[in-house]
Amino acid sequence: MSEIVKVEHLKKYFPVQKSFLEQLFARKMSYVKAVDDITFSVKRGEIFTLAGESGCGKTTTGRLIIRLLEPTVGEIYFNGADITKLKGEKLRLLRRKMQIIFQDPYASLNPRMKIVDAVGHPLEIHDLAKGKEKKEIVLEVLEKVGLTPPEQFTNLHPHQLSGGQRQRVALARSIIFNPEFIVADEPVSMIDVSLRTALIDLMLNLRKDLGLTYLFITHDLAVAKYISDRIAIMYLGKIVEMSNKESLFLNPMHPYTQALLSAIPIPNPERKRKRIELTGEVPSAINIPQGCRFHSRCPYKRDECSKKEPRITEVEKEHFVACHFIKS
C-alpha cells in the first residue's frame, strides 16, 4: 500500500496570551505545545485513527494536515509531494482532495441554508457548478450518504433533521469533490448510540465505493477498535504508541495505553477487569514534564524517566512505542 499522507517531526506551538503585566515580567514567551514532534504516515485506503484524552493534540494534528493551521516545525506530504508551504491556487486545488468533517454537525452547517445550498456551496465557491447542475450533483451525493429519496431533503434546513441526518449532510458535503482523503474529527461522538452504527457503516461503505482514506479522530477507543486499521495513541502532543489495531489491543505496551484500555467500560456485567490506576491528572500543555512526559503519572517510572525523553521506536514489526523500558 502506498502512503497518501506523511507527516515528519510535526510541531504546533500556540503562544500563550498573557496580560500586559505578565508580558512585561516574563523572561520568555510560553507556549501551548499542542503537537510536539510527531511522525507518521497514512496508507492509501486505510482508516488511521488518532486517539487519546482531551487536549492531547488530535484536532490540531488533523487541522495541520489539511493545512487549516500552519505548523511551527515539520513537513506534511500528500501523495509524495511536500504541501507544507503550499499557497494560493495550488492550495485551493489541494482542498478539493482533502476534506474535514467535525464533531458538531450543528456548528458546521449554516442554520439558515437549505440542505441543497449547504451541500452544494463548495461547488459554487470553486466555480464548478451552479443552479440545476449543482442540484443534480447534490442529489447524487445525498443519495450516496443514505438520505433517500434525496428530493425530500434538499429544501429542508438543518434544524429539521436529526443529529444523525445532519452528520450525513456534513459527509455529503465533504465528498462532493470526490476527495481522496478525509479527516473525520469525532464524527460520531455526539450522535446517539442507535444512530451511530449506521453512520459508521456509511463511512466504511464510502471508503470502499469512493476509494477514500480517513484520518479518524476519536477519544472513544471502543469505536476506534471497531473502525480503524491502525491507531496512534497520543499523550500531551506526542504519539506514545502506534500499531495496527489487533496488536494494539492484544498487546498494548505503553503504560499509558494500558491504563487507557483498562479504563474502558465493558458492556458485560459478568466481566470484572483489573484496572491500571494512574496517579494525578494530565499536566498542562504549557508545562510539559521533563524527560518522559508521562512520568508524573506512570506506575512504572524510574529515575531516568524524569531526565531523558524516550524516543519512539519500532519494538515489533509495525508496532511503535515510546518508553525507556520497552525494547525490541
Added chain:
Amino acid sequence: MPLLKIGSLTVDYRTSRGTIRAVEDVSFSLEKGETLGLVGESGSGKSTLGLSVIRLVPYPGVIVKGHVKIDGKDIVRLPEHELRFIRGRKVAYIFQDPMTSLNPIKKISAHFAELIRTHEPNVKEAKALERAKTVLKDLGIRPERINDYPHQFSGGMRQRIMIGLATALNPDLVIADEPTTALDVIVQAKILDLLESLRNAYGMALILISHDLSIILERCDRVIILYAGHMFEHASSTELHRNPRHPYTQGLLQSIPNIELADQKLAAIPGSPPNMLNLPRGCRFWPRCSYVMKICRTKEPPLIDIGHNHFVRCFKYSRGRAKS
C-alpha cells in the same frame, strides 16, 4: 418497605408547540443500597424522571399522574417545606452540568459550610469545615484546596467536589445524572469507582443516569431502558445482558462496540427516534422494529412481567394483549 417506589408516573412539558409527554407510565422500586441504571438516548426522559424523584422538574413540566414514594411518603403530594428535608438530606442530586450547581464566586469551603449549616443549623462553621475537609480527603483532593474557587479545578475534580457535596449529608439515595459524560475514560472510571466506594462505605442507594449502556451494565445491579418516555425493559444487569428481550434493547446491545471481542460485527438500528410532539400511534418503536406486527401499529403494548423480575413492554411477550 422499599426506599423508593414510583408508580404510573407521567410527566408532561406543556410547551407553546404542544405537550411533550417526557415520562409516561413509569413504575419501579428501589431498595436501600441498590444501584439502578437509567439508560436511554438523548430526549428519552432520563433527567425528567430523575428530577421527578425530588420534584424538581423544570417549568413547564408537570407531574400529571402517579406517585413517587420515599420511605412510603408520596412526595408528589408533599408541601414544599417538607420537600426541603427530602432534597439533600434524603435524596441528593448530582446535576448533568456541574457548573450549574457550583457558584463560581464562592470558595469550595463556602459551598460545604452553607450546605451543612442549612440542614444542620446547630453545627458550628469550624466544625462544618472540618467535616468538609474529611470529605475532600475521601475524594482524593488535598484538604487545603478547600479555599480554592470552582474554576481552579479540572473537570474531573469539579465532578468529585459535586459528589462530595451530594454525599456530605449522608443521604439514603444519590441520583447522578450523566456524572462522567464530559470526562475522559480514565477520569470517568475513577469517578465511578468513587461513587461505588461511597456506596459501599455508607450503604446509600444510587440511581445512575447515562446514555452509555456499557457503563450502566458494568456498574449497576439493575437497568431500566427508556425510549421516548416509556420504560421498554427493566431487569437485573446480568439478566438484561444474557436475555435482552425488547427489540430495542437487542438492537442497542448489537450496536455498542466491546473492546474485548475480536472481529465484532455491529448491527445498526434503522431509522431514528420519534419526534416527541408527534409520536407514532401504537408502540413508539414500531417504525424502527424488525419484528413489527399488525397490533404494534395501533395499540400500545403494556409492561409485562416475564418472570425473574424482568419486565418488557413489547407485544412479542404479551401475546397480543393490549394495554387496558
